[in-house]
Amino acid sequence: MARRALITGITGQDGSYLAEHLLEQGYEVWGLARGQANPRVSRMRRLLSDVRVVRGDLLDQGSLISAVERVQPDEVYNLGAISFVPMSWEQAELTAEVTGMGVLRMLEAIRVCSGVSRGGSSGPDGQIRFYQASSSEMFGQVSETPQTERTAFHPRSPYGVAKAYGHFLTQNYRESYGMFAVSGILFNHESPRRGAEFVTRKVSLGVARIKLGLATELRLGNLEARRDWGFAGDYVKAMHLMLRAAAPEDYVIGTGRMKSVRELVEAAFSAVGLDWERYVVTDQTLHRPAEVDLLCADPKKARVQLGWEPRVSFDELVAMMVESDLRLLADGADPHDDSWP
Numbered sequence: 001m002a003r004r005a006l007i008t009g010i011t012g013q014d015g016s017y018l019a020e021h022l023l024e025q026g027y028e029v030w031g032l033a034r035g036q037a038n039p040r041v042s043r044m045r046r047l048l049s050d051v052r053v054v055r056g057d058l059l060d061q062g063s064l065i066s067a068v069e070r071v072q073p074d075e076v077y078n079l080g081a082i083s084f085v086p087m088s089w090e091q092a093e094l095t096a097e098v099t100g101m102g103v104l105r106m107l108e109a110i111r112v113c114s115g116v117s118r119g120g121s122s123g124p125d126g127q128i129r130f131y132q133a134s135s136s137e138m139f140g141q142v143s144e145t146p147q148t149e150r151t152a153f154h155p156r157s158p159y160g161v162a163k164a165y166g167h168f169l170t171q172n173y174r175e176s177y178g179m180f181a182v183s184g185i186l187f188n189h190e191s192p193r194r195g196a197e198f199v200t201r202k203v204s205l206g207v208a209r210i211k212l213g214l215a216t217e218l219r220l221g222n223l224e225a226r227r228d229w230g231f232a233g234d235y236v237k238a239m240h241l242m243l244r245a246a247a248p249e250d251y252v253i254g255t256g257r258m259k260s261v262r263e264l265v266e267a268a269f270s271a272v273g274l275d276w277e278r279y280v281v282t283d284q285t286l287h288r289p290a291e292v293d294l295l296c297a298d299p300k301k302a303r304v305q306l307g308w309e310p311r312v313s314f315d316e317l318v319a320m321m322v323e324s325d326l327r328l329l330a331d332g333a334d335p336h337d338d339s340w341p
């Protein structure tokens, strides 16, 4: 019988790539979707017609219990979150509820539905395996570079704090109840399906608009921040490998290479033969109350234990995103609502 996966955050970037990957592996894939008329559900259904949808919300414990009871999953991937860091200062309580407490509600739904009590559960094969989408934002003001599974957390945003809560809680349910519950500490990963609010997509869309004569400038915040950027399609494979591993462990997932926002901008403009300095305007209002200056993964454990390695390079990723946005805009699509290549 096919394995069954339940994915929260199915309408997001990672949910779409993970669903594609699991369908290719022969899984029956269910996506948890919220809202009575969420337009992102229709967008997801157009791309992924084989995904089955179950209604639920990370703010609503009962809905998660009902979803787990209905789907009877072998694996649950908790990707749902308020994931945009600046929004977490504006709506800190909502971020804590969805990104932090949502993890507790999902773990409780699994615990209650599997009848797991303290001191261990019925054994590894009867268990629902749980993946938590932890984030390199938990490292925040980093104490060492590169960051490993053992690097201390010093989150710099309400989002990072909420993710740290979810991370420790996942570890705690593993230790308290013997659950197969793991966290992937993923560094920034991007794609043509990335939300337009994140810097890589903002840049690829901005470059495409300028190239097509639809805009004359691109306003950005801190150009000196450095990130370890990879391709989302590579990273979802690591999530799956973590849940198929022999033992439940946490892993850092990234490329091990850092680039600045300035280098990102240079690469994106040069992909269409333009000089970025003629178009980019820096805007103080886009700077953050507390910045994470540099994030760089040490993904050695994932390479050695899971056999996972990123395939798409930074330059390939930037070119892929710019080309995709050029096509999208040339076709007249509006990247803010209905456009997933």
Ligand code: NAP
Residues within 6 Å of the ligand: 008, 009, 010, 011, 012, 013, 014, 015, 033, 034, 035, 038, 040, 041, 056, 057, 058, 059, 078, 079, 080, 081, 082, 083, 084, 098, 133, 134, 135, 136, 185, 186, 187, 188, 189, 190, 195
């Ligand atoms: P994304 O595109 O922003 O997707 C977020 C998803 O969360 C959407 O499907 C959204 O659904 C869902 N969601 C929001 N509020 C919800 C609620 N109350 N109940 C249920 N679902 C809710 O994020 P992503 O880039 O795919 O990232 C996936 C996960 O990985 C997130 O947890 C993120 O924090 C984490 N992460 C991402 C990165 C990265 O670089 N991409 C790195 C590290 C960790 P709606 O359509 O209903 O809004």
Ligand code: G4F
Residues within 6 Å of the ligand: 083, 084, 085, 134, 135, 136, 137, 186, 187, 188, 189, 197, 198, 199, 200, 202, 219, 220, 221, 222, 223, 225, 226, 227, 261, 286, 287, 288, 291, 292, 295
């Ligand atoms: O693309 P960003 O908004 O991503 P950020 O804050 O690193 O968060 C992403 O990655 C995390 C993993 O580390 C995830 F957990 C999280 O969910 C999300 O997916 O910003 C990247 C950098 C920041 O330093 C920001 O200050 O780009 C800088 N930046 C400069 N100008 C900008 C802009 N970011 C945005 N969004 N918009 C700008 O105009």
